Amino acid sequence: xTDYSAEGGHGAVPTSDVPVRPSPQAVRSDWPLxxxxxxxxxxxxxxxxxxxxxxxxxxxxxxxxxxxxxxNEGVSIWVVAAADIxxxxxxxxxPFFAPSGDKVYRHPTFYEIPDDVPHM
Amino acid sequence: xxxxxxxPYDGLADQHGDDAxxxxxxxxxxxxxxxxxxxxxxxxxxxxxxxxxxxGDDALIYSHRLQQWMTRMPELEEETAIANxxxxxxxxxRMLLARAGTINGRTEDQLAYFRDEADFRNVRLVxxxxxxxxxxxxxxxxxxxxxxxxxxxxxxxxxxxxAAIAGxxxxxLSYHRDYAAQWVIRLGDGTDVSRQRMQAALAAIWPLVDELxxxxxxxxxxxxxxxFDAVLDTVLATATLDRPAAAxxxxxxxxxxxxxxxxxxxxxxxxELQSVARAHPxxxx
Numbered sequence: 588x589t590d591y592s593a594e595g596g597h598g599a600v601p602t603s604d605v606p607v608r609p610s611p612q613a614v615r616s617d618w619p620l621x622x623x624x625x626x627x628x629x630x631x632x633x634x635x636x637x638x639x640x641x642x643x644x645x646x647x648x649x650x651x652x653x654x655x656x657x658x659n660e661g662v663s664i665w666v667v668a669a670a671d672i673x674x675x676x677x678x679x680x681x682p683f684f685a686p687s688g689d690k691v692y693r694h695p696t697f698y699e700i701p702d703d704v705p706h707m
Numbered sequence: 708x709x710x711x712x713x714x715p716y717d718g719l720a721d722q723h724g725d726d727a728x729x730x731x732x733x734x735x736x737x738x739x740x741x742x743x744x745x746x747x748x749x750x751x752x753x754x755x756x757x758x759x760x761x762x763g764d765d766a767l768i769y770s771h772r773l774q775q776w777m778t779r780m781p782e783l784e785e786e787t788a789i790a791n792x793x794x795x796x797x798x799x800x801r802m803l804l805a806r807a808g809t810i811n812g813r814t815e816d817q818l819a820y821f822r823d824e825a826d827f828r829n830v831r832l833v834x835x836x837x838x839x840x841x842x843x844x845x846x847x848x849x850x851x852x853x854x855x856x857x858x859x860x861x862x863x864x865x866x867x868x869x870a871a872i873a874g875x876x877x878x879x880l881s882y883h884r885d886y887a888a889q890w891v892i893r894l895g896d897g898t899d900v901s902r903q904r905m906q907a908a909l910a911a912i913w914p915l916v917d918e919l920x921x922x923x924x925x926x927x928x929x930x931x932x933x934x935f936d937a938v939l940d941t942v943l944a945t946a947t948l949d950r951p952a953a954a955x956x957x958x959x960x961x962x963x964x965x966x967x968x969x970x971x972x973x974x975x976x977x978x979e980l981q982s983v984a985r986a987h988p989x990x991x992x
Contacts, residue, residue, distance in 0.1 A: 618782070639784050642893075649886060650784040653791050 620669040621647040623654075625661040631706065633665050644668075738801045739868065744809040747865055754925040755866055756810035757828065760818070761923070761965055762857075763803030764829035767819060768973070769850060770796035771980050772836060773843075781840060788886060792847070795879040802872045809868075820984035824974055825967040831956065832915040834964070834973040841894055841901070841908035848887035849912055852938045853919045855880040856930040864927045888942045895946025902947065909943075910951045917955035918963050 618640040624633035636655050641647035647666040655661065675683055687693065746752045773793035780786035804815040832850060837843040858880060861873035894905040920932045943950055962968040984990075 653788040
């Protein structure tokens with residue numbers, strides 16, 4: 588018998604027989620995750636804007652159009668299966684990135700950038 | 708280093724020239740503002756107004772039916788897709804009703820909220836609820852294929868306002884058709900169950916297809932049935948589905964949706980669509 592309680596200001600809620608973890612049976616297999624890259628204007632790069640679920644690449648492209656270009660943000664969309672992306676691991680952050688931190692001569696800061704060069 | 712354009716969303720603050728249109732429905736009250744709405748001399752104004760009402764009512768009622776799917780879609784991504792399509796159609800409805808209103812002196816809101824069932828001129832296809840997702844995409848395929856064929860011709864119609872509205876709609880409808888066709892193919896060429904349900908959905912929709920091609924005296928153009936059939940045949944063949952052979956839903960005394968004769972379903976749509984506006988007439992928000 589389920590016991591209902593109105594304590595805590597949330598109205599009557601069952602306080603027993605409440606599932607506290609996801610059901611052990613898989614409900615259905617979820618669509619895989621895709622990462623979405625948009626190019627806002629001609630001449631700019633594609634930029635990662637988010638992710639979505641879709642059954643295949645074509646559907647992912649449709650979903651990306653519907654989710655990420657509703658306000659005229661894009662002229663081009665790339666979708667990439669998230670599983671296909673190899674990413675650097677946060678654990679290897681130091682060996683990967685720290686050594687470049689003190690090599691100031693690698694930065695192009697020793698000459699003037701003309702005012703009319705955009706997006707630098 | 709500047710952060711300009713690091714994300715496409717920064718572009719929202721930029722001017723997009725003629726494409727500026729972020730957030731439809733804000734900042735303007737008249738969808739035809741600044742447009743010359745004089746009716747050309749060789750057109751009958753009353754007939755043109757009625758024809759705009761027909762096309763506007765199709766979009767208004769169907770948009771409402773699509774909105775009823777919100778929070779009920781099988782996937783979040785699909786929900787956004789349907790919301791976008793419903794919004795496109797609502798935009799078409801606003802412009803078409805406003806166009807009719809410029810002729811008979813009423814606002815789009817008066818036309819949408821304060822007409823009774825018998826004054827609505829939409830086809831009966833759009834007032835019926837979708838019983839499942841297969842019916843949703845099947846009806847959307849039929850509706851958008853037909854409306855796209857119609858708008859393709861309206862682009863050259865003698866009323867420049869209606870022609871411009873159609874020109875904008877063509878791009879929207881092409882996407883709607885594409886979206887719907889993709890799903891009909893997926894379901895038809897999917898599992899046994901999905902194929903069965905897609906076929907059943909088409910059978911339920913099919914009696915309402917004939918009405919779309921009835922010629923009405925006020926219509927400026929008619930969609931080409933053979934063009935519609937060719938598109939549907941291609942999609943159905945790819946989806947391994949059969950074209951249903953259902954008999955058309957009969958007209959009542961020779962009258963159909965275009966003449967204000969509707970199925971029971973329209974009353975429920977209007978009750979929901981109009982109740983707030985009628986309970987609080989002239990309210991603003």
